Amino acid sequence: MRLNLKSFGWVLFGLLAIVNLAIAIWVVSVLNTEPETFNVKDTSSPGQIILPSSMVKGAIEGKSTKDMQLELKGKQLVIEQQSSLMGLKIKTNILTTPTVIGDNKLRLNINDVEIAGLKLPMKQKLNLIKKFGQLPDGVKLDVGKKCFYYQLDPIKFGDSTLILTDIDAEGWHFNIR
Numbered sequence: 001m002r003l004n005l006k007s008f009g010w011v012l013f014g015l016l017a018i019v020n021l022a023i024a025i026w027v028v029s030v031l032n033t034e035p036e037t038f039n040v041k042d043t044s045s046p047g048q049i050i051l052p053s054s055m056v057k058g059a060i061e062g063k064s065t066k067d068m069q070l071e072l073k074g075k076q077l078v079i080e081q082q083s084s085l086m087g088l089k090i091k092t093n094i095l096t097t098p099t100v101i102g103d104n105k106l107r108l109n110i111n112d113v114e115i116a117g118l119k120l121p122m123k124q125k126l127n128l129i130k131k132f133g134q135l136p137d138g139v140k141l142d143v144g145k146k147c148f149y150y151q152l153d154p155i156k157f158g159d160s161t162l163i164l165t166d167i168d169a170e171g172w173h174f175n176i177r
Contacts, residue, residue, distance in 0.1 A: 034144060053172065
């Protein structure tokens, strides 16, 4: 009887070890998968009106929500997101540099990502965001190029429409149509 109990314990231990190994392999494969990349055509043109960053900063911060705060700090856009996964509050901070790649089309180059203090490589953090994050409408994440793409809506200003065409040291350039 004693011998059977020992061998049953070893069999159970072996099964649990195999299950743990399979789960570890699955987690590593999920974190290391590389989503498909997509090309975005550059159609930028020179602007006709330049707004200073201080004016644009207020408009960007006005787009913040309860769960996502946006802040323009110099040339960088800071995104702070609060989300919940399996009942746990998760805080994510993303530091990006916005560039215009077409009319009203922004590419937010990702400089740094913090997800609840996890010490993971950048690619794995971005894969977590792509797989489990809830990106706003019009925002796409390209893990391979480490950037977000965001299609802005044209800004209506009376009878005119402002189209973002460039961002540089002078400010944010818009075409007026």
